Amino acid sequence: MGEYVLDFHQLSKASVPIVGGKNASLGELINAGINVPPGFAVTTQGYTRFLEEAGIGEKIFALLDGIDVNDTDLLDSHSAAVRELIESAPISPELEASINASYASLSDRCGVRDLPVAVRSSATAEDLPTASFAGQQDTYLWVRTSGDVIKNIRRCWASLFTSRAIAYRIKNEFPHEKVLISVGVQKMVNSKAAGVMFTLDPLNGDPSRVVIEGNWGLGETVVAGHVNPDKFVVDKILLEISNRTVSHKHIECIFDCDRGEVVEAETPSDISDLPCLENREIIELVQLAKKIEDHYGSPQDIEWAIDKDLSFPQNAFIVQSRPETVWSQRLQKPVIGRKSGYELIMERAMKTTRINM
Amino acid sequence: MAKEQGTTNRFPDPHEYVEKEIPAELEGWEEMYPEHFLFGKEREGWEKSQFWYLDKIHAPEPMPPLDQIFQQAWQISLAQHTTRVFCIPPAQGIAHRIVGCYQYICAIAPPSEEVIKEKAALFGVRAHYPVEHYEELWDEWLNRMQELGRELQNIKVPSELPKYTPAQEIFPNPYKGYTEAYELMEAFDKAVNCVYKGWQYHFNYLNLSYLYYLMFVDTARRLFPGISESVIGKMVAGAEVSMFRPEEELCRLARQAHAQPEVAQILRKDGSAEQKIEQLKKFEAGQVWLDEIEKIKDPWLYISSASGWYHYEGSWVNKLDVPFDYLKSYIQRLDRGETIERALTSLASARERLVAEYSKLIKSDEDRQSFENAYKDCRTIYKYAEDHLFWVEHWFHTIWWAKVREIARVLVKYGTLENEDDIFMFNRLEVPTLIEETVTCWALGEGIPQLNWKAKAKRRREILKAAANWSPSPALGVPPTEVAEPFTIMLWGITTDKVEEWLKGTTAAPENVNEIKGFASSAGVAEGTARVIKSVDEIGKLKDGEILVCPVTNPAWAPIFTKIKAAVTDIGGLTCHAAIVCREYGLPSVTGTGVATLTIKTGDTIRVSGDDGTVTIVKRAGQ
Helix, strand or coil, rough: CCCCEEHHHEEEHHHHHHEEEHHHHHHHHCCCCCCCCCEEEECCHHHHHHHHCCCCCHHHHHCCCCCCCCCHHHHHHHHHHHHHHHHHHCHHHHHHHHHHHHHHHHHHHHHHCCCCCEEEEECCCCCCCCCCCCCCEEEEEEEHHHHHHHHHHHHHHHHHCHHHHHHHHHHHHHHHHHCCEEEEEEEEECCEEEEEECCCCCCCCCCCEEEEEEEEEEHHHHHHHCCCEEEEEEEECCEEEEEEEEEEEECEEEECCCCEEEEEECCCCCCCCCCCCCCHHHHHHHHHHHHHHHHCCEEEEEEEEEECCCCCCCCCCEEEEEECCCCHHHCCCCCCCCHHHHHHHHHHHCCEECCCC | CCCCCCCCCCCCCCHHHHHHCCCCHHHHHHHHHHHHHCHHHHHHHHHHHHHEEECCCCCCCCHHHHHHHHHHHHHHEEEEEHHHCCCCCCCCCEEEEEEEEEEEEEEECCCHHHHHHHHHHHHHHHHHHCCCCHHHHHHHHHHHHHHHHHHHHHHCCCCCCCCCCCCHHHCCCCCCCHHHHHHHHHHHHHHHHHHHHHHHHHCCCHHHHHHHHCCEEEHHHHHHHCCCHHHHHHHHCCCHHHHHHHHHHHHHHHHHHHHHHHHHHHHHCCCCHHHHHHHHHCHHHHHHHHHHHHHHHHCCCCCCCCCCCCCCEEEEEEHHHHHHHHHHHHHHHCCCCCCCCCHHHHHHHHHHHHHHHHCCCCCCCHHHHHHHHHHHHHHHHHHHHHHHHHHHHHHHHHHHHHHHHHHHHHHHHHCCCCCCCHHHHHHCHHHHHHHHHHHHHHHHCCCCCCCCHHHHHHHHHHHHHHHHCCCCCCCEECCCCCCHHHHHHHHCCCCCHHHHHHHCCCCCCCCHCCCCCEEEEECCCEEEEEEECCCHHHHHHHHHHHHHECCCCHHHHHHHCCCCCCECCCCCCCCCCHHHHHHHHCCCEEECCCCCCHHHHCCCCEEEEECCCCCEEECCCCC
């Protein structure tokens, strides 16, 4: 059953076809010595085997065949039908046992019974290497118990067929059958603060900056844009914080144990105006970001979290990293071109600085 | 930054301002300066159309008339190197005016398209040669500067006007044909000529080195849009520049003294330099060490205690207590086993590493090549901007102050002036009149009455004092739409933001300002108690962990940096002394604020952000 469930340690970028970019990248990171929360992936083979054993593959593609993306009612109802099929079809005892065993072993390793985990989808589409699938699939947080892990793995599989995902593929003329999905199950970081960072400045493409955005609590508020995050711009070479914006962060995402779900809560007023990261944590994150960028040789878009329970620097986790797609392609082309010192001084000499009053 | 129509986006009209706003206590200030430095009817149209701002960089304090000589000299020299020598196409010169004893300057708007085109052709063949031949040009330059300094030093000033010319000077010796009367007049004229010539030299390659710096900034910003000023400063600033040499010489002398227990023991004591020298003279090792100082005194102790621009600042060579205090603290640090020298080689390799790592971040080979070309040319010629400073503003100025005082002593002797420093109350065109009248009275014989120059000097001192208590408008006239003059951009930092800030500030009294801006010249943030120090003599007042707020620093201030948390200056850009040393020690600094010593008071709690160049007054002292 090894090919259906793989530990993150066993993954590398060569694993993309079977575990998707996101999971493969976590494996790469772990093997590159980056502090990533441990976990395992249910491979695309696991997903296709499920479709086969449940015998629902043909039904699904028939439902989607020739659908008009502009007919939103129809799209929505077919999407719902497909997802219902995936979430209710039987799963083979063999696959189920394999997932349960991996979850139990992960819980053991972290020394926590029913370890809280994040369950995340990771899509693969070999012919669309640079298309950003951001936001097309789902993530479920604070999942504990093996029953819930399996339930959420199915929901991830189903998320491949939201109306939005279906429409996106049709618009990009990408066949539904060719898109496969893998699911990652990863130790949940008990995050004091979390957010995203870029190994270049997303505003202007400056490759000498690492830009970190973060908020108290879980990273969702930052990713979803529900709060003005704190922002730190750091010089990559000198590790100097060249700009810091500490915002009023009125809400944070926390995990509500009673309701068993992530909720937005009001941030305690004594910390809402304080920076969510200490300077040393900022620098540690930047160093991790540099390591990741060096490892991949291209600019990265990274999710991070600072764990409440661990001490510095073990508390700084990378949750996810993917290639930055906007600037990294533009930056391949010269900005200035090859110019001699003479040409450059001639250009400068003709310049004036405008004063706009 | 569009402004709503109808809001004020201009400063007071210069002519109305001069007429209505200068305090009555300054009455008579106009007479202190040459006519062409005053706003007036004859040039009204042109003057009203320009933008004039207070020169906080070179003239933060009211201008004593004779100290204006350097300003007069640079108005010509800076401009000519831009407009006539190197022909920087859209740039013109910087004009001066004095308003109530304060110096205002203005970057004149670009010339016509036709002239720009004409200059561009000339610039094209002149701009690059100095970069390609920098080393030899620098050697030539230093040679001519040093020769001129010696010439100024060697000008003969008669120590007296003798009652009767001694017989041996006339017959039967060949009679030279003139007396001390002429010699005194000639001495001042010659000294003035030297100053003007020295300031001609001052700008030989300075305009170009600023322009190359701006070129590198442009290139770096296109590749790294968010690159900070502090990083660019770190890439370009040299560590081995001659401004640091005086400090290095002191370190060397401290080590020599430390190896001789008897010498070190005397230098460790409290007390004046004079007392210590007396004691050292009494034994051989002490004398040997004193001889070492004597050897390096000229040029390396010819360093001003401040900017070099004002006569009252003094230099190490005539304020030996300052270097002796440093020697004391260096010896104490050696006692504790510390290293006192700056790690020059590691600074240089850190700079090279920084540039190499930035260069590695550039994805395209073509861009990387351009970045490296820009850097190489900028580094080559920017050395001039760093090295000329010691030789002109410090060494040469120190010689000038000494020469002028030598002349002043004669005027005091014959009752023209009350004391030496009175001479600085007369501008460089008036001093010849004082001298002429002094020697005329001597020549006319006995019992000849003299004009009352003493009273005039006294009145002018009062005017300057009143001016110091007045805060003139940071700018006058209409803000320009574009600026092309390299110094205006780089040194004075005239940008939309700066002008806006001045506009905001024109109505706020210093005590109501709670944030000021300057160059983000060394990264980091620090909060603490401010200590305002106006001159190097007050350094002793500073306590460990305070934030230094001062007009400007130079190596004369060096040891203070081991005590402070951050530094804020009125004057200085990204490669000024305070910025370089703060980056070395990892202290935040904001330089070139223009108003720090005016706005911040000792005891205020301030936050210095070297990340974005702001200084926030968190809490006023006593509140």
